[in-house]
Amino acid sequence: MTTGQVRNSRGFIAISFIAVLFVLAAACGGEVSSPAAGGTAAPSAEVEHPPSSPTVLPSATDVAAPAVSISADGESWEQVGVPDSSSNTDTTESDPTEPPLINTPSPVANTAPDFTLPSIQGVNYSLSQFRGERPVAVVFYRAYW
Amino acid sequence: MHRAQAELDASGVQILAISTDNLDGPAALAAAQGYEFPVLYTSLDSSIPKEYGVFDLFGDGLASASIFLVDTNGKIVWQSIGLNYTHQVEAAEIIEQVELLR
Numbered sequence: 001m002t003t004g005q006v007r008n009s010r011g012f013i014a015i016s017f018i019a020v021l022f023v024l025a026a027a028c029g030g031e032v033s034s035p036a037a038g039g040t041a042a043p044s045a046e047v048e049h050p051p052s053s054p055t056v057l058p059s060a061t062d063v064a065a066p067a068v069s070i071s072a073d074g075e076s077w078e079q080v081g082v083p084d085s086s087s088n089t090d091t092t093e094s095d096p097t098e099p100p101l102i103n104t105p106s107p108v109a110n111t112a113p114d115f116t117l118p119s120i121q122g123v124n125y126s127l128s129q130f131r132g133e134r135p136v137a138v139v140f141y142r143a144y145w
Numbered sequence: 146m147h148r149a150q151a152e153l154d155a156s157g158v159q160i161l162a163i164s165t166d167n168l169d170g171p172a173a174l175a176a177a178q179g180y181e182f183p184v185l186y187t188s189l190d191s192s193i194p195k196e197y198g199v200f201d202l203f204g205d206g207l208a209s210a211s212i213f214l215v216d217t218n219g220k221i222v223w224q225s226i227g228l229n230y231t232h233q234v235e236a237a238e239i240i241e242q243v244e245l246l247r
Contacts, residue, residue: 105209105226106198112215113196117163117185125161125183127215134159135222135246136215137239140199140208141162 112138156240158214161185165194165208199226210234214242222246 116126130136153160160182187193194200194208202209210227212234223242225234 101202101228102204103200103202105202105211105228108196108198108213108221108224110220112213112219112221113193114219115163115185115193115196117187117193119183119185121183123183125185127161128219130159130215130217131219132217134157135217135243136159136161137153138197138213138215139160139162140194140197140211140227141164142166142207142210 112136152236152240153243156243158239158243163187163193163208165191165200165206202228203230212239214239214246216246 112127114126114128116124118124127136127138162180162182163185165187191200191206191208197208197211197213199209199211201207210232212225213221214223216222222245225232225238
């Protein structure tokens with residue numbers, strides 16, 4: 001009885017797992033096919049638009065149509081421009097608050113500040129002792145490094 | 146860091162590691178002594194990380210993980226300052242800058 005129940009449960013799990021796989025495969029197939037359809041549709045729409053606009057310009061009445069189009073463009077640019085400026089000020093105000101820095105790194109002069117420090121190897125080292133010999137990588141490290 | 150040491154040695158760079166951690170503990174000493182490059186410590190004096198502008202950026206009293214590449218004239222030619230806790234610099238990045246010196 002118990003082995004039968006175990007087999008039944010295993011079979012149910014396997015079938016449900018396969019069903020989930022099919023659902024996932026169908027979802028992936030739908031996602032792949034839909035962009036392909038959109039991709040083919042989008043170029044055709046773009047191709048259709050350029051012929052339509054040139055045909056509108058010569059066919060439209062000479063005075064009224066250009067005046068309307070210019071005013072519409074001007075309004076649209078003004079509407080876009082105002083939110084952009086406000087959003088820019090928002091980002092500049094929010095950026096300094098996000099980094100975890102408490103102090104800002106101060107700029108260092110081009111010449112590296114010299115130092116002489118004891119080492120755990122028991123020898124003192126100074127930056128200037130390598131001048132003219134080798135470039136030095138001064139590494140400020142924390143415990144994990 | 147050991148492999149980085151070998152690569153940097155081949156490139157002719159002298160590593161001077163400066164720690165503002167407390168290296169008095171024997172465990173920390175033993176771990177640091179595994180390094181072949183000099184490990185300098187400034188546990189009692191933070192003036193040097195302050196001069197390099199990397200001290201206490203996170204309010205923890207330590208220097209941030211940063212690297213300054215100093216050429217043979219004592220000029221800083223490249224720097225990478227740790228602006229967050231996870232900042233790390235790959236040895237290849239340093240070697241690339243060293244190659245630019247030549």
